[in-house]
Amino acid sequence: MEKIETYRFTVEPFHVDFTGHLFLGVLGNHLLNAAGRHSHNRGWGIDQLNEVHYTWVLSRLSIELTEMPAQYEHVEVETWVESVMKLFTERNFLIRNADDGRIYGYARSIWAMIDTASRMPSDLLALKDGDILHYVLTPEEKPCPIAKHGRIRLTPAAQTLRTIDTYYSDVDINGHINSVKYIEHILDLFPRQQFEQHSIRRFEIAYKAESYLGDTLTFVTEPAAELLDDGTPASLQLEIRKNAGKAEKPDGEPIVQAHIFWA
């Protein structure tokens, strides 16, 4: 079986922002669909893992773009597995225009396989006699020319930007706030002008813990270290904490970290 699989989609009218470009959250959703199809077709889909009481958990996602697909454009996403370790696997993506082949960008992701009962990570190499290793394409065989995930670390100088409640539309079939919704809520922190004057060059997100319907989410940002020409941050590190303000854990529990690089 081919190690690379190609997933195609068209940029729909309701999936573009006011600049006419695909919402980053919707792109994230397409990447996850591409990953789901690739793994399913190789016997490693969530549905197949569920039968043996395992599931995939997304740990990190980094997307780097020179251009964001625009309304009605046809897009192809190639995805492949770059490496498999005992507790993690790296999956990469190439995002290009299906008509003229120009490359919009790349993405990297890290996944763990967990036991659905214990919620603990499981040994990827032990399942099906290491079958997953058959699908690995090394960086020499298929390069992914963007940096690996960086480290995100907030200091005591970090400040709370906003706290929101979570509702019905935020949660997935498992009752968890869905990973794409976090991306939407993060981008909603920025004013209109940010998207008029800048575009997202790179977006990194790390999923640390789960949150549930009814949890409050507090968005905390680190002061920017570097500014663009117009005085706005060149990049911004932020953390989402759940249920801050409670007596036991006044700062809340960190559940998501992100780092956004603007161009």
Added chain:
Amino acid sequence: MEKIETYRFTVEPFHVDFTGHLFLGVLGNHLLNAAGRHSHNRGWGIDQLNEVHYTWVLSRLSIELTEMPAQYEHVEVETWVESVMKLFTERNFLIRNADDGRIYGYARSIWAMIDTASRMPSDLLALKDGDILHYVLTPEEKPCPIAKHGRIRLTPAAQTLRTIDTYYSDVDINGHINSVKYIEHILDLFPRQQFEQHSIRRFEIAYKAESYLGDTLTFVTEPAAELLDDGTPASLQLEIRKNAGKAEKPDGEPIVQAHIFWA
């Protein structure tokens, strides 16, 4: 050319709620895509109308379901035009399972064509010598066995449930709050138990005016006239008003009305 067009989609993992069924807003998005493709293929797409400075505006949408499609199901949406008047056209939808043909439900919608400069409604029969009449399928030729849109009218007994701010993810390419997002925000008014114990039998929405990024939306509901066995409302009428609380217009401007019937 065939008067009916069929649009196909699969219910994606991130498009289902915690019960494993398609989000109503996502279904609405698919219906609008089906409408867009049907009209485009007949020379009446938004892109084609834009060239002559017109565009479609959705005025009403009513969806009635006996069952909501579940994760991974294959769905077919048939759409056709039921009637054309001078300033409005009625478009209907049939929603069924693509594998076994069982019918999930139907939908009705009403559209106006407006002049993009004046934002005033235009004569549908005057454009292209009444070409649009070629695509009409009367109720006798193609029945749509659900009620037409009802009238939604709030009384002074209506009460404010929630006020929210609007952000980047809420707006479409025209800078308006997108019609699907209103559906999401309306369903977010209900607690978890509502979706655990009930399902939406019918959902009506009427779009009265536009709102923009940064507008506040106030959700006002009418006390329920009829209750289900467990004491929860059998149906609920509500209105979304923009920018309430300002001195000139303390109640805000009504922009959307909806009526939800629970089973």
